[in-house]
Amino acid sequence: MGGLGWAAGLSVLSAAAYAAAAVAQERLAEHRHRGRSRWAAALLLTGTGVVLHVLALNFGTVAVVQALGTLTLLFALPIQVVRYHRRVSPAAWRDAALTVAGLALILSLSVQPAGPALLTEPAVRVLSAVTAGVVLLGALGAWRAGPRTRAVLLAGASGVAFGIASVLSKAVLAALTNGGPGRVSTVAGVMLVALAVTGYLLGQLSYRGAGLAAPLATVSVANPLVAAVAGVVMFGEGVRFGTAGLVTAAIAAVVMGLGVTGLARRSAGSPPDDPRLTAPAAAAQ
Secondary structure: OOOOHHHHHHHHHHHHHHHHHHHHHHHHHHHOOOOOOHHHHHHHHHHHHHHHHHHHHHOOHHHHHHHOHHHHHHHHHHHHHHOOOOOOOHHHHHHHHHHHHHHHHHHHHHOOOOOOOOOOHHHHHHHHHHHHHHHHHHHOOOOOOOOOHHHHHHHHHHHHHHHHHHHHHHHHHHHOOOOOOOHHHHHHHHHHHHHHHHHHHHHHHHHHOOOHHHHHHHHHHHHHHEEEEEEHHOOOOEEHHHHHHHHHHHHHHHHHHHHHHHHHHOOEEEEEOOOHHHHHHHOOO
């Protein structure tokens, strides 16, 4: 199996783990963040997703691995069947097909940069400062917002934190591979851990009072978008076939975006009269 195959396989497993973790986080939020077993389940599943994700980054570009992370929403389809006893609508299957088609095009056009994904110390500091500022603004904006806006802002900040954490993970892996621990930037290592923890905590807070669909959708869109842009800017990641490839990749991204947006509206949400949705929302208010 080639590098792209390993990256795709590990990314799919990571997406499945993150989808299960999202359910565990929502259940934890419904019980007002109480219960050691619920915390343990959420942490274990999230940790599994993180490990698989980092391993995938060692084989593929940030853009590809992060794009495959949107498959988390596809795994939400069986979740809604099992947990909410709701059938998957034809429209949801159509959105899933659009997502997969867009991903397939992006995968086929992806090309690995010639050199290792290394970052200079000044680049790490600038990236860290900008990211910290964006995440802080999102968290502060959510402070007095309503339940749904609060969930979206916190989930967006979580997605930014996770997206840049993936970029830093790629850089740290490249430094270890091309020079050992001595080549790893201390700032990159510290920020990687800080952003991963911050992303997890903000993501957990975003599920309280807003159900599963909105926060999960926001993270699933913000995470790969931020990481893909950072991968292009910081590592010079690109696509094959020049301008034609860029245009095709842009079309693929739009197709995938339509699918992800549709899945966000239709999947992983409780029925309006489901007490599991209304009860925590009332409690949050």
